[in-house]
Structure formats: structure tokens, C-alpha cells
Amino acid sequence: MTTCSKCNYPSNHPLGITLNASNICSGCFTHDEKYEIDWNVRKEILLEMVQNYKKNSKSFYDCVIPVTGDAEDYHTIKIILDLGLNPLVVSVNDYFLNDIGWHNLHNLITYFDLDSLLYNPDIKTYKELVTTSLRKYNHGMWPSLALRSAFPVHVAKQRKIPLIIYGQNQSIEQVGKFSHYDEVQSSHWSRIEHDLFGINVKEMCGSGGHVDPKDISYYVYPKLEKLGKGFLTGLYLNNYFLWDPLAQNYKTLKYGFKSQFQNSTFDPYERAGNSMYYGFHDLSKQIRCGYRKINDHVAREIRHKRITTKDGLSIINQFSQKPVYIKDFFNWLDITDSGYKWFLQHRLSEISHLISDTPVIPKDSILLPDKIKKLIKPRQKAKSSFEIFSKGISL
Numbered sequence: 207m208t209t210c211s212k213c214n215y216p217s218n219h220p221l222g223i224t225l226n227a228s229n230i231c232s233g234c235f236t237h238d239e240k241y242e243i244d245w246n247v248r249k250e251i252l253l254e255m256v257q258n259y260k261k262n263s264k265s266f267y268d269c270v271i272p273v274t275g276d277a278e279d280y281h282t283i284k285i286i287l288d289l290g291l292n293p294l295v296v297s298v299n300d301y302f303l304n305d306i307g308w309h310n311l312h313n314l315i316t317y318f319d320l321d322s323l324l325y326n327p328d329i330k331t332y333k334e335l336v337t338t339s340l341r342k343y344n345h346g347m348w349p350s351l352a353l354r355s356a357f358p359v360h361v362a363k364q365r366k367i368p369l370i371i372y373g374q375n376q377s378i379e380q381v382g383k384f385s386h387y388d389e390v391q392s393s394h395w396s397r398i399e400h401d402l403f404g405i406n407v408k409e410m411c412g413s414g415g416h417v418d419p420k421d422i423s424y425y426v427y428p429k430l431e432k433l434g435k436g437f438l439t440g441l442y443l444n445n446y447f448l449w450d451p452l453a454q455n456y457k458t459l460k461y462g463f464k465s466q467f468q469n470s471t472f473d474p475y476e477r478a479g480n481s482m483y484y485g486f487h488d489l490s491k492q493i494r495c496g497y498r499k500i501n502d503h504v505a506r507e508i509r510h511k512r513i514t515t516k517d518g519l520s521i522i523n524q525f526s527q528k529p530v531y532i533k534d535f536f537n538w539l540d541i542t543d544s545g546y547k548w549f550l551q552h553r554l555s556e557i558s559h560l561i562s563d564t565p566v567i568p569k570d571s572i573l574l575p576d577k578i579k580k581l582i583k584p585r586q587k588a589k590s591s592f593e594i595f596s597k598g599i600s601l
Contacts, residue, residue, distance in 0.1 A: 207496060210234060213505035214518050215381075216497055220403055223381040236382025237509040243386060245448050252446040256289055259369045259439070267294040267321070269369040272358040275303070275311030277455035277475035280463050282373040283318050285443055294367065295322040296358040299595075300350035300482075301329060301538070304588040306464050307479020308595075313462045325357050329594075331421045333539055338410050338417065344490045344553060346535065347482060348405060352425045355401045362438055363428050374449050375442040376400070380502060392440025394427045450510055451476065456581040467585035469568040470528050472521070472578060473503045474585040481591035486532040492557055500525040512577040524572045529562040538592040 208217040210231035217225055224232045260268045268291040273279040275297070286293050295315060303311070315322045335349035362370050375390060377383040377400045384390040398404060407425045411417050430438055443449070455475035459465065465474035470484045477483035488499050504518040513521065536546045550558065568587065 210505070212515055213508045214515065214522060215501065215505045216495070218496060219381050220495055221377045221381045221400055222383060232382035233380055233505065234382070234509060236378060236385060239386050240448050243448075245446075248386075248446040252441070252443075253289060255441070256291060256369065256371075260291065263368055265365055265367045266292070267365065267367050268292045269294070269371050270358050270362045270367050271295050271371055272354060273297050273311070273314060274300075274354065274477075275307055275314055275479060276477060277310075277458045277463050277465070278373040278451065279314055280458035280461050281454045282371070282443060283314065283320070284461075285447065286371060287318065291371075293320065293371070294361070294365070295320045296361050297322065297324045298350070298353045298357050299324060299326045300347075300353065301332065301594055302347075302350065302480050302482040302592060304479055304481045304593055305590045306466050306586060306588050307481075308593055309464055310479050313464075317461050323361060325353070325424065326595075327353060327424065328421065331417060334417050335410050335422070335425070336539060340549075342409070343405065344493050345403075346490060347487050348402065349410075349425065350482075351401055352407055355397045356427050357424045359430075359438070359440075360424055360428050363430065368438055370438065370440040372440065372442050374444040374451070378442070378444060379449060379451075380505070386445050389445050390442065392442070394430075397427055451506065452510070452512070452578070452581050459584075465582070465585050467568040467587050469566045470498060470530060471500045471503050471525060472572070472574055472582060474582050476503070479588070481538075481588075481593075482535060485530055485591075486535040489530050489532060489554065489557055489560060492526075492560070493554070497522075498526050507578060513575055517575060521572060521574070527560070529560055529566055531562045531565045533563075534565070534591045 208225060208229065209215060210225060210233070211229040212234050213231060215223060215231050215233060217223060256268070269286065271283060271286060271293045273283070273295050283293070283295070297311060332349055336346055339345045339348040358370060361367070370392065372392065375384070377396070378386065378390070390396070398406060407422060408419070411419050411422070452473065452475070458475070464478065466478035467474060468484050470488050484499065492498050500522055504513060504522050507513040508515055508518045533546065536549070541549070550561065554561065
């Protein structure tokens with residue numbers, strides 16, 4: 207597998223990446239735009255744009271903000287409020303949150319005192335979709351991604367809110383698929399190609415999937431054509447602000463965000479509180495793509511000049527061998543012990559050395575540069591996993 211000679215990203219990145227003759231990737235080239243752009247000018251462009259939407263909107267809310275309770279959501283909300291907008295915060299319960307995750311979501315809404323909607327999908331249908339996604343694509347998070355990228359658009363359409371604002375566009379941040387100058391916006395096409403990796407929700411029905419199409423309306427992107435051109439616009443803030451996830455996420459601690467000590471990466475902010483992300487999802491990414499989440503974080507930090515290419519490769523090699531406990535995910539999915547053993551033998555045999563029989567306790571065993579270390583403390587350890595509601599309700 208060919209890798210970028212600067213950030214160590216592999217050439218088979220699922221979002222699509224290109225390498226030049228010197229094996230420097232498109233993500234590194236696009237990242238360098240951040241040091242050329244006058245971000246004050248970009249902010250003024252955004253401000254003029256959102257003020258026009260605000261002036262012409264007939265809704266009580268100026269925009270919809272999709273959130274999961276992630277650190278990036280805190281940063282995004284702060285920007286939106288500083289722009290003078292009145293947002294409706296929309297979240298989907300994917301049933302993967304632990305105690306830290308539920309704290310972060312509730313604290314986000316409470317600290318910033320925001321109106322919010324939380325959608326709790328039918329858990330039987332949701333688990334069936336997770337099972338089907340596992341069987342077909344070795345991907346346990348696909349149904350969550352489908353809901354989170356479609357439901358907020360349904361809300362905006364139903365409430366006639368003309369603007370949806372997201373934090374980063376990962377196809378820009380990771381692989382440089384678009385330039386910041388393109389000011390690319392969200393769309394049905396980009397959702398399928400980038401958020402859902404080219405997989406349509408219809409592929410989850412039939413062929414062994416026990417899901418009725420009428421039960422998955424919120425997993426499907428709504429039809430917007432009849433509403434007229436320009437009715438609904440989706441903007442990405444990383445086109446208008448210099449986006450530096452580790453540094454800006456560190457600052458969200460002052461708002462009460464809790465970071466999580468992870469065993470599979472040094473980044474305690476991204477998807478903190480998600481029982482799935484650095485568990486089964488991290489291992490299945492190794493199966494599907496040939497690398498784990500640590501590669502994404504190292505590439506990002508090399509580009510932000512906090513890690514050298516050589517040190518980055520060493521960090522990747524060490525974290526990539528970290529074991530992961532996944533039995534809690536299969537318990538949540540109601541898979542029997544025999545079913546779990548079958549999956550290990552037939553679908554995960556090539557990475558069986560990375561699967562722990564018992565929960566893994568994170569430890570500081572890898573040397574990190576000081577520029578990283580000062581941005582990743584304090585960190586907390588989760589007390590639980592897969593808390594279905596965590597609202598004081600005993601289920």
C-alpha cells in the first residue's frame with residue numbers, strides 16, 4: 207500500500223485520495239491553504255451570507271445545528287452564537303453513548319441554553335440495520351451515520367428552517383477532496399459519497415435484511431426539489447474558519463466538556479463518550495481499510511506541525527497494536543455467545559490478536575511530543591458502555 211510521504215495516509219483512503227509524483231497527498235496540499243487564506247475575510251463572507259438567511263427566514267430559528275455532544279459541537283455552537291444566530295440543536299440517539307457521552311450531550315444543551323430535539327429511533331429496527339450493515343459491509347456505525355446525516359435535514363424541511371450549519375467537512379480535512387475556496391456545501395450526493403461511503407439505505411432492505419422500507423423514512427434523505435432552488439443550504443464552518451480540531455477541542459473543557467482517555471489513540475476529544483467508535487468500529491476499519499483511527503489523528507497533527515513524519519509513523523505503529531474489547535458491543539446487539547464466536551472466527555480472524563477478552567484499561571505507554579501532551583489533559587475513564595438513555599431511567 208502506498209502512503210503519503212508527509213502525513214503517512216494510505217492511498218486507499220475510503221473518501222478518495224490522490225498522490226503526486228513525490229507521494230505527497232491531496233489532503234496535505236489542501237491543508238496548506240489554511241496558511242494562505244485571510245480568515246478574517248472568510249468570516250465576513252460567512253457573516254454576510256447568514257445575515258441574508260436570517261433576514262429572509264420565516265422560521266423562529268435561524269439554522270439547524272446537528273450535534274452528537276462531541277467537542278467539535280461545542281466549538282461549532284460557540285461560533286454560531288457569536289454570529290448572532292438562533293439555532294435549533296438536533297441530535298440522534300444512536301444508543302452507543304457511555305456515561306461521558308451522555309454528560310457531554312446534556313451539558314452542551316444546558317451550558318449554552320439551547321432549544322433542542324433528540325430523536326430516539328425504534329431500537330428494534332435500528333439493531334436490525336446494524337446487524338445487516340455488519341453482515342454486508344463489516345460496518346457497525348453505518349445506520350448511525352445514515353440517521354445523523356438525514357434526520358436534521360428532515361427537521362429543517364418540516365420546520366422551514368433554510369440553513370443547516372456543520373463543523374468540518376471531513377472530505378476536505380482528511381483527503382482534500384475539495385478546496386476551501388470552493389465553499390462546498392452539503393448535498394444528497396455528498397452524503398452518499400462521503401458520509402455513507404457510496405452505500406444507499408435501500409441496500410439494507412431485502413437480501414437477508416428484515417427491515418420494512420416504511421420504517422426507515424428518517425434514514426433516507428428527504429426530497430427537496432419541490433421546495434425550490436436555494437430553499438435549504440448546508441454550510442461547513444471549516445471553509446470560513448481556520449480549523450484545528452485538537453487545539454480548539456482542548457478549549458471546550460472550559461464549557462464542561464469531558465474528554466475520554468482512549469486506548470487506541472492519543473486524541474481524547476473526538477467521539478469522546480462513544481462506546482463504539484474506538485471499539486468495534488476501530489477494528490472493523492482495520493478490516494475494511496487496512497488502517498485504524500490513529501492514522502487519521504497522526505495525519506492531522508503532522509499537517510498542523512505538532513508531530514514529525516518520522517514520529518508519526520512510530521506513533522501509528524504503536525497504537526495500531528493496541529488491543530480492543532468488543533464483546534460489550536455484541537452483547538448490546540443481542541448476539542449470542544456462539545454468534546460472537548462465529549463472527550470472530552469468520553470475519554475477524556486476521557485481527558484476532560487485537561481483540562481482548564476483557565475490558566481494556568487505557569494507559570500512558572507511548573511517548574508523545576510536548577506539543578501534543580499539553581493539549582490532551584485532563585482525561586477521564588468511562589464508567590460504563592452502551593448506556594441506552596442514561597437519564598436516571600432503569601431499563
